[in-house]
Amino acid sequence: xxxxxxxxxxxxxxxxxxxxxxxxxxxxxxxxxxxxxxxxxxxxxxxxxxxxxxxxxxxxxxxxxxxxxxxxxxxxxxxxxxxxxxxxxxxxxxxxxxxxxxxxxxxxxxxxxxxxxxxxxxxxxxxxxxxxxxxxxxxxxxxxxxxxxxxxxxxxxxxxxxxxxxxxxxxxxxxxxxxxxxxxxxxxxxxxxxxxxxxxxxxxxxxxxxxxxxxxxxxxxxxxxxxxxxxxxxxxxxxxxxxxxxxxxxxxxxxxxxxxxxxxxxxxxxxxxxxxxxxxxxxxxxxxxxxxxxxxxxxxxxxxxxxxxxxxxxxxxxxxxxxxxxxxxxx
Amino acid sequence: xxxxxxxxxxxxxxxxxxxxxxxxxxxxxxxxxxxxxxxxxxxxxxxxxxxxxxxxxxxxxxxxxxxxxxxxxxxxxxxxxxxxxxxxxxxxxxxxxxxxxxxxxxxxxxxxxxxxxxxxxxxxxxxxxxxxxxxxxxxxxxxxxxxxxxxxxxxxxxxxxxxxxxxxxxxxxxxxxxxxxxxxxxxxxxxxxxxxxxxxxxxxxxxxxxxxxxxxxxxxxxxxxxxxxxxxxxxxxxxxxxxxxxxxxxxxxxxxxxxxxxxxxxxxxxxxxxxxxxxxxxxxxxxxxxxxxxxxxxxx
Numbered sequence: 001x002x003x004x005x006x007x008x009x010x011x012x013x014x015x016x017x018x019x020x021x022x023x024x025x026x027x028x029x030x031x032x033x034x035x036x037x038x039x040x041x042x043x044x045x046x047x048x049x050x051x052x053x054x055x056x057x058x059x060x061x062x063x064x065x066x067x068x069x070x071x072x073x074x075x076x077x078x079x080x081x082x083x084x085x086x087x088x089x090x091x092x093x094x095x096x097x098x099x100x101x102x103x104x105x106x107x108x109x110x111x112x113x114x115x116x117x118x119x120x121x122x123x124x125x126x127x128x129x130x131x132x133x134x135x136x137x138x139x140x141x142x143x144x145x146x147x148x149x150x151x152x153x154x155x156x157x158x159x160x161x162x163x164x165x166x167x168x169x170x171x172x173x174x175x176x177x178x179x180x181x182x183x184x185x186x187x188x189x190x191x192x193x194x195x196x197x198x199x200x201x202x203x204x205x206x207x208x209x210x211x212x213x214x215x216x217x218x219x220x221x222x223x224x225x226x227x228x229x230x231x232x233x234x235x236x237x238x239x240x241x242x243x244x245x246x247x248x249x250x251x252x253x254x255x256x257x258x259x260x261x262x263x264x265x266x267x268x269x270x271x272x273x274x275x276x277x278x279x280x281x282x283x284x285x286x287x288x289x290x291x292x293x294x295x296x297x298x299x300x301x302x303x304x305x306x307x308x309x310x311x312x313x314x315x316x317x318x319x320x321x322x323x324x325x326x327x328x329x330x331x
Numbered sequence: 332x333x334x335x336x337x338x339x340x341x342x343x344x345x346x347x348x349x350x351x352x353x354x355x356x357x358x359x360x361x362x363x364x365x366x367x368x369x370x371x372x373x374x375x376x377x378x379x380x381x382x383x384x385x386x387x388x389x390x391x392x393x394x395x396x397x398x399x400x401x402x403x404x405x406x407x408x409x410x411x412x413x414x415x416x417x418x419x420x421x422x423x424x425x426x427x428x429x430x431x432x433x434x435x436x437x438x439x440x441x442x443x444x445x446x447x448x449x450x451x452x453x454x455x456x457x458x459x460x461x462x463x464x465x466x467x468x469x470x471x472x473x474x475x476x477x478x479x480x481x482x483x484x485x486x487x488x489x490x491x492x493x494x495x496x497x498x499x500x501x502x503x504x505x506x507x508x509x510x511x512x513x514x515x516x517x518x519x520x521x522x523x524x525x526x527x528x529x530x531x532x533x534x535x536x537x538x539x540x541x542x543x544x545x546x547x548x549x550x551x552x553x554x555x556x557x558x559x560x561x562x563x564x565x566x567x568x569x570x571x572x573x574x575x576x577x578x579x580x581x582x583x584x585x586x587x588x589x590x591x592x593x594x595x596x597x598x599x600x601x602x603x604x605x606x607x608x609x610x611x612x613x614x615x616x617x618x619x620x621x622x623x624x625x626x627x628x629x630x631x
Contacts, residue, residue: 062523097524104523109516114538124524175524 010037011182011215012061015075019056019239022069028287030056032239033074035314038183041213043206045230045247047220047262049284053239054219058185061217062102063092080182098128101176103205105188107168111160117144117171118156124178143174147204166197170204177208184209185217190225202229223266227251235259238285238295241314245321253330255323257300260330294326302327356618363614369607377423384417388574397590406592410582418574419596425575426604429490429568430556436494437555438548441501442537448502449509450532460506463499471496475558479567489568493555504547508540542619546612553608560601576601 019031031053038044046054059065060072063084077084079100084092096102101124104110111120121140125131131139137156144152147170160168169189176184186205190198206229209216218230226233226247233250235243235258243256254260261280282299285291291298297307306326314324357363376383385405392412400407406415448459466474478492512518513536521535562568563577564584571578576597583593 064519064522093525093527095525096522097526102520102523104516104520106516110520112517112521112535112539115534123521123526127525172520 008040011040011042011080012038013076013078014038014061015077017057017060017074017077018072019053019060019065020071020073022071026288029239029290030287031060034234034236034239034241036234036241036244038215038217040182040215041209043209043216043218043229043231045218045220045226045233046236047223047226047233048236049221051284051287052236054236055187057236058102058187058217058219061185062096062100063087063089064096094128097124097176097181098179099181100183100185101179101181103169103172103176103184103186103189105191107165107172107192110172111163111168113160116157116159117163120160121156121171121175121178124175128179139178143178144171146177146208147171147174149174165193166201169193169197169201173201173205173208177212177214180212181214183215183217185219187219188221189218191220191222198225223262235262238287238290240295240324242296242325243321243323244314245318245323249318249321255317255321255328255330256325257302257327257329258296259323261299294324302329353615353618357611357614360614360617362610363618366607366610366612366614369603370611373423373427373604373607376420377427380421380424384414384420386414386417388413388418388421389572390414397586397593399590400592406596407590409579409590409593410586415579415590415593415596418579419576419600421574422576422579422597422600423604425486425563425569425573426556426559426577426601429486429493429559429575430552430604430608433490433493433497433555433559434548434551436490437497437551438501438544440494441498441503442505442544444498445502445505446509446532446537446540449506450513450528450536452510456506459502463502466496466499469496471554472558472561476562476565476567479562484567484570486569486573489559489562492562493558497551497555500551501544501547504543505540508543509536512536512539546616546619549608549612549615553605553612556601556604556608 014037015035016033017031017035018029018033021028021030034053034057036044046057048054056065056070061077061084063072065072072085074085079095082091084095087095111117118137118140121143122131122136125136125139140156141152144155149155149167149170155163160171163171172189176186184205189205190201193201202225205216208214218225220226230247233243233245233247234241235250235256237258243250243254243259245255250259251263254263258280261278264278265280267277280299285295285298291308293309294300294303294307294311297303300307304327310326312324312326314322317323317328357367390413392408394412395404395408396410396412398404398408398412404414404416406419409415409418444459448456474496475489475492478495479489482488482492518531518535521531526535559568559575560577560580563575564581566578566581569575569578579597580594580601583590583595583597586593
């Protein structure tokens with residue numbers, strides 16, 4: 001599906017996006033010059049361990065990195081021909097929640113406890129579409145209905161604490177979809193929920209984005225989710241994209257040792273049950289003390305001398321895949 | 332975890348309004364209920380003073396000055412022959428007006444300044460907080476007396492002086508709350524929807540900071556009544572012939588041996604009012620606290 005859309009220019013085009021945080025201990029580079037494209041209707045997964053820069057990327061796209069301590073730089077983040085890096089605060093604000101919406105990972109704490117669900121679902125509509133009173137109410141009812149919240153009309157007057165975690169995340173999805181954005185960024189949308197509800201919500205999210213041809217950036221560390229829902233996958237490690245490929249291709253033939261390690265560390269139904277899981281040895285690097293060369297080399301079983309000396313660039317390894325590795329494990 | 336966790340703090344699903352939940356908590360807390368009843372009675376007394384008082388508080392009967400309690404004058408009369416019971420009843424008006432008025436002024440000022448400090452952070456925050464520190468170094472009564480003396484006697488000046496000092500406490504509480512709340516995910520979520528900063532402050536942060544402020548307000552009303560009493564006692568507050576508890580206490584003090592009720596009655600009223608507001612404040616704190624602990628911060 002992602003391949004068919006290649007002909008059109010990308011909806012979002014990120015070039016050399018860098019996010020630094022200046023802390024008392026020193027400068028931390030959370031995102032280190034990443035580039036990627038997102039096409040209309042595409043589901044792009046950002047995968048990686050905690051602290052690899054996934055969430056910082058998402059927040060940077062929306063201009064939500066607090067400065068200080070954070071600083072966002074880069075060549076361009078072009079969204080529909082507009083560069084978000086140079087856009088003014090009010091321009092970005094007009095895009096947030098309207099053209100690009102975000103769904104956060106903590107449904108329990110991402111809703112304001114003092115406002116009713118209706119007010120919060122209606123907020124983007126009131127801000128960006130200028131709806132009010134009856135039209136706003138009807139729209140909110142329809143939105144809650146579309147995310148399968150039972151008795152939507154009555155529940156609009158309830159407060160977040162009267163909702164379960166799964167229901168709250170449905171509300172968050174309804175909030176995100178309210179203005180029918182071009183892009184939804186879902187930051188670990190199901191991490192805080194139990195497994196049965198995770199699947200329901202991801203199906204819901206997918207049906208919503210498919211219906212409106214909304215592009216979805218799915219941030220997760222769960223490779224199972226990626227395999228099932230993503231069109232394209234960007235694997236991130238220590239602030240960089242180390243491999244980028246179509247989801248099927250990535251699973252069939254991972255080209256970066258880190259991707260390979262990730263895939264080997266989760267159980268798969270298509271492999272013999274007796275096969276042992278092999279975790280990736282070691283710890284993610286200390287952001288204040290990055291290894292020389294390729295930041296993965298201390299943990300990499302394939303590392304050669306060149307890896308220690310020089311960081312590999314992300315280079316094309318197949319028609320649609322790219323990897324940042326000197327070795328190219330499955331090449 | 333997803334389904335059950337919040338149940339602990341949930342108010343009964345039937346009660347829709349926050350005020351009702353709060354009221355229920357107060358009623359359960361015995362001292363708070365007593366405080367609330369006393370406050371309501373005092374307010375009624377102030378409002379219906381003309382109906383309740385047997386005489387006008389200003390009518391002098393110079394043939395019966397400093398009379399002891401009798402059937403006609405339950406509390407006796409003052410040095411100008413005015414009915415002490417009536418003056419005590421009318422005194423509630425001044426005390427409650429000053430108490431509530433100066434607290435409202437302080438709270439309004441403190442909330443705005445505290446919100447600003449907490450939201451802006453950095454240098455602005457540091458400057459405002461050092462100013463509050465400087466204010467808090469003064470003993471409150473001395474400061475307010477000095478201010479009242481500088482501004483001249485009168486009710487409004489007492490209120491103004493109180494507010495000029497009183498905002499610091501509110502500002503500190505709000506600022507602390509803002510620092511806590513602005514880092515919570517729902518604030519980031521609000522910003523990600525495109526809510527402008529001022530609106531985030533007003534609609535998303537402010538309502539979440541109010542629980543401790545409500546407690547502070549009730550307790551401050553008590554101390555404002557006390558301060559008005561002190562200032563009027565020393566002659567800087569309300570001016571004659573207006574009846575105020577503090578002023579009555581001050582004048583009656585001289586006749587303590589002849590007409591003890593002249594000063595004891597207003598004195599007891601001041602104590603009663605202050606204790607009632609403190610009871611209510613304590614009760615409110617107990618009622619609101621469990622929600623502030625844990626993941627709390629729920630609507631009150």
